[in-house]
Amino acid sequence: MRRIGIIGVGEIGKAIVEGLLSGGGASPEVFLSPRGARVAGELSERFEDVQVCADNQEVVDRSELVVIAVRRQDHHEALAGLKVDDDKTVVSLMAGVAIDDVRRTLATGAPIVRAIPLPAVRERRSVTVTCPSHPAVDALFEHLGGAMSVADENAFNVFSALTGTLTAHYAYLATLTSWATRHGIAPDVADQYVRCLFQNVGRSLNDESRPLHQLAAVHETPQGNNERIRTTWFDPANAAALGEALDGLLADLK
Ligand SMILES: NC(=O)C1=CN([C@@H]2O[C@H](COP(=O)(O)OP(=O)(O)OC[C@H]3O[C@@H](n4cnc5c(N)ncnc54)[C@H](OP(=O)(O)O)[C@@H]3O)[C@@H](O)[C@H]2O)C=CC1
Numbered sequence: 001m002r003r004i005g006i007i008g009v010g011e012i013g014k015a016i017v018e019g020l021l022s023g024g025g026a027s028p029e030v031f032l033s034p035r036g037a038r039v040a041g042e043l044s045e046r047f048e049d050v051q052v053c054a055d056n057q058e059v060v061d062r063s064e065l066v067v068i069a070v071r072r073q074d075h076h077e078a079l080a081g082l083k084v085d086d087d088k089t090v091v092s093l094m095a096g097v098a099i100d101d102v103r104r105t106l107a108t109g110a111p112i113v114r115a116i117p118l119p120a121v122r123e124r125r126s127v128t129v130t131c132p133s134h135p136a137v138d139a140l141f142e143h144l145g146g147a148m149s150v151a152d153e154n155a156f157n158v159f160s161a162l163t164g165t166l167t168a169h170y171a172y173l174a175t176l177t178s179w180a181t182r183h184g185i186a187p188d189v190a191d192q193y194v195r196c197l198f199q200n201v202g203r204s205l206n207d208e209s210r211p212l213h214q215l216a217a218v219h220e221t222p223q224g225n226n227e228r229i230r231t232t233w234f235d236p237a238n239a240a241a242l243g244e245a246l247d248g249l250l251a252d253l254k
Contacts, residue, residue: 001089001136004028005063007056007078008070009036012093012117014043016067019121019144021047031062033078057082065089065136072096076105084108091115091137095160096253098153099131113137114153116160121145131156157253161246173198 004020006013009032021027030050032040037052044050053059060066060082070078072094079102084090086109092102099112106112113134120126121144128141133149141147150156173194180190210218220226 001065001140002028003031003063003065004140005031005033005053005059005066007033007059007066007068008074008093009033009040009043010069010071011119012121013067013069014039015119015122016069016117016144017043017047017050019124021049022122023124025143029062031059033059035078060084060088063088065091065140067091067093068102069093075102079105082106084110086110089113089134089136091140093117095164096157114156115141116156116163117141117144118163118166129156129159154254157250160253161250164249165246 006016009017013032013036017030017032020030027047027049030043030047032043032050032052033056034040034052034054040052044052051062053062056078066084066088068075068079068090075094075097084106088108088110090102090106090108090110090112092099092112092114093116094102095116099114102112111134113130113132115128115130115137117128118126121128121141123145124143125145127146127148128144130137130141130147130149131153132151138147138149150159177187177190177194180194181187185193204215204219216226216230220230
């Protein structure tokens with residue numbers, strides 16, 4: 001696709017623009033919606049192939065592929081009344097908004113694909129789940145780090161729920177740091193050490209020779225410190241509570 005439009009230029013819209021235009025190679029022309037003017041203006045100053053449009057309809061008119069990256073609660077206001085010809089391709093990033101809903105709002109016969117890019121598309125390092133598979137959309141996200149298409153929206157929503165666990169992970173790391181600080185470790189030292197510990201965890205995930213559920217056992221001494229925290233804190237009740245929170249999220253995404 002040579003002409004890509006983005007309606008909703010916030011966190012993820014910006015990351016996509018940066019991924020498309022910072023990493024070298026052939027770059028598309030990018031057309032941005034005017035709302036979120038500060039970010040849109042900054043992107044158009046940084047990249048000569050980025051233009052800010054007068055309104056959302058102009059974004060659609062000038063693009064072959066239109067990415068919708070507004071918040072769920074804003075999508076009717078952002079999309080109602082837009083005319084989208086059937087030869088365009090629409091990519092919706094909105095969590096919890098079904099394809100049928102987008103199609104009703106846009107009243108278009110154009111292909112509509114859902115996708116879950118993550119901010120690491122900025123460095124072309126995020127695998128993006130797409131639904132359904134579409135050659136041009138999958139190629140776009142391959143370019144940004146990888147595409148993994150799933151056949152139906154039920155599966156898509158499961159992946160969407162999984163992405164909802166990311167900031168809890170950061171909060172977990174911050175909680176570890178606070179605990180160490182309460183025990184007299186300087187905050188910056190605790191912060192740095194926890195980062196170092198979990199960067200190593202990140203690296204060990206690159207070893208795909210073992211399934212995830214075996215990794216805990218492989219990384220702990222029998223009856224050692226890690227086994228103690230895993231079994232006393234992340235016990236079956238805690239694991240079940242996480243499962244319940246995810247079930248609740250999944251129900252809301254459907
Ligand atoms: N952040 C992420 O990592 C991911 C987000 N998503 C999905 O992408 C969507 C956007 O998320 P995120 O980028 O975090 O949200 P942000 O709040 O950062 O960005 C949303 C943007 O949409 C703009 N907007 C609101 N109403 C309109 C409108 N009528 N026309 C044009 N633009 C409008 C907002 O402008 P203003 O600030 O003026 O309101 C804002 O710039 C969500 O639906 C989310 O589920 C999907 C995958 C990952």
